[in-house]
Amino acid sequence: MSNTSTTPDNPLNGFLADTWWFALTRRLPDEAFAALVEKRVKQGFTAVQLVVGIPPEVGPEHESASSPVGFPWTLTGEFNEAYLAFARQRIGYLNAHGLRVIVYGAWGHQIEWLGREQMTGWWRKIIATVDDLDVVYCLTGESNIWLWGEAQHLLPDKTTTGYSVNRLKQLVGHLPYRVQGWLIEWRRKTQRPYLEQKLNQRRQLWSQVLEGIITETNHPFIVHTLPHEVSSEVVTRPELLAAVTTQTGHSETTRHLLWQRPLAHQGRPFINLEPWYEGINGQFGPADQLFAYWVSMLAGAQSYCYGAHGIWNVGDGRFLAHWGGQTFADAAALDTPRLLGLSHQRFLEARRENGRPFTEVHHNQLITIGQTWDDGLIQFFPDVAQAKTVPQGQIWLPRRGCWTEALPSSGQVVVFKTS
Numbered sequence: 001m002s003n004t005s006t007t008p009d010n011p012l013n014g015f016l017a018d019t020w021w022f023a024l025t026r027r028l029p030d031e032a033f034a035a036l037v038e039k040r041v042k043q044g045f046t047a048v049q050l051v052v053g054i055p056p057e058v059g060p061e062h063e064s065a066s067s068p069v070g071f072p073w074t075l076t077g078e079f080n081e082a083y084l085a086f087a088r089q090r091i092g093y094l095n096a097h098g099l100r101v102i103v104y105g106a107w108g109h110q111i112e113w114l115g116r117e118q119m120t121g122w123w124r125k126i127i128a129t130v131d132d133l134d135v136v137y138c139l140t141g142e143s144n145i146w147l148w149g150e151a152q153h154l155l156p157d158k159t160t161t162g163y164s165v166n167r168l169k170q171l172v173g174h175l176p177y178r179v180q181g182w183l184i185e186w187r188r189k190t191q192r193p194y195l196e197q198k199l200n201q202r203r204q205l206w207s208q209v210l211e212g213i214i215t216e217t218n219h220p221f222i223v224h225t226l227p228h229e230v231s232s233e234v235v236t237r238p239e240l241l242a243a244v245t246t247q248t249g250h251s252e253t254t255r256h257l258l259w260q261r262p263l264a265h266q267g268r269p270f271i272n273l274e275p276w277y278e279g280i281n282g283q284f285g286p287a288d289q290l291f292a293y294w295v296s297m298l299a300g301a302q303s304y305c306y307g308a309h310g311i312w313n314v315g316d317g318r319f320l321a322h323w324g325g326q327t328f329a330d331a332a333a334l335d336t337p338r339l340l341g342l343s344h345q346r347f348l349e350a351r352r353e354n355g356r357p358f359t360e361v362h363h364n365q366l367i368t369i370g371q372t373w374d375d376g377l378i379q380f381f382p383d384v385a386q387a388k389t390v391p392q393g394q395i396w397l398p399r400r401g402c403w404t405e406a407l408p409s410s411g412q413v414v415v416f417k418t419s
Contacts, residue, residue: 017047019307027314044341059154109151247274262299376418393417
């Protein structure tokens with residue numbers, strides 16, 4: 001439906017991805033891994049995001065960074081060939097079950113642990129290991145995270161639990177989000193000359209890695225950002241990237257970005273790699289997940305990435321529990337992924353080329369969003385009770401995952417209309 005290519009052979013087109021950052025670690029045993037693969041395939045997912053390397057929020061020698069055959073690499077720059085073989089095995093298993101894999105090679109701050117040359121070497125090892133498989137490459141997660149050396153506090157075997165590597169966030173974390181945002185922005189302004197220098201250093205490092213490996217593969221490269229950025233801002237040659245990508249983060253204050261970001265990048269493939277995680281800090285349940293899906297896709301996103309707290313970290317209620325107590329078992333039992341799979345199927349069946357997006361917003365509240373084309377439309381209502389008019393057409397209820405003949409008086413509704 002977007003203005004970008006929807007050809008079947010475009011690996012960035014039309015996937016529904018789940019987020020498993022710790023999928024290659026000891027935290028996810030073979031039996032649980034296979035069960036999750038089977039479940040997500042049945043629910044309609046077609047891709048998985050994972051890290052081939054050290055996952056986020058842990059030091060490189062923390063036990064949760066280790067695979068069953070050891071750590072990916074050491075701080076002295078030694079690469080574990082057995083780990084790479086294990087990564088290939090699991091990615092091959094995902095492919096064999098119809099799941100494309102978005103391979104992250106690192107997290108943004110880790111380039112300061114390994115250095116540019118060793119990080120480039122690590123990426124060359126990844127490409128040599130999995131390049132014949134069905135993969136998309138993501139240069140790094142959160143490329144500009146922790147610019148002030150905060151990540152040194154994770155070395156060699158710490159986690160972010162119990163100690164905030166972001167001192168300012170730790171000090172203001174109990175305040176309302178708007179106040180936090182104001183204080184953080186004030187700090188940025190006062191330190192802007194130094195911040196720009198830090199940003200440029202990090203941008204140059206990751207850009208040099210990208211330029212050093214881009215010619216070694218025909219698979220597309222993308223990059224994951226912090227919530228206030230998009231991919232074109234974090235590398236020096238954004239034309240090397242196959243899509244405009246971002247994350248919108250885990251705050252209610254970013255709700256508007258879910259549709260505004262893709263709308264702002266019409267004409268290029270766009271993917272939000274990290275919208276709200278379901279259950280993170282006890283928030284963003286089924287209604288929020290379905291809202292995020294429909295507004296993203298109708299605003300022009302090419303594909304969609306889901307995440308659930310407890311799945312991304314393979315949680316046990318203690319590990320990285322500063323993000324919430326939802327466990328892997330809790331998250332695996334959620335029904336939302338099934339509902340997302342059904343909505344995704346309906347959307348793909350109806351999508352068209354050259355869709356024209358439209359929105360209606362009242363007092364910063366989204367009333368409706370949709371896309372039209374010459375012979376019809378798809379239109380989403382977050383709460384149909386707020387709509388002045390609703391077009392005739394087939395009525396889909398995202399929260400129930402079914403069609404209905406009668407328009408409900410309230411709740412989420414999607415209308416499909418063809419001539």
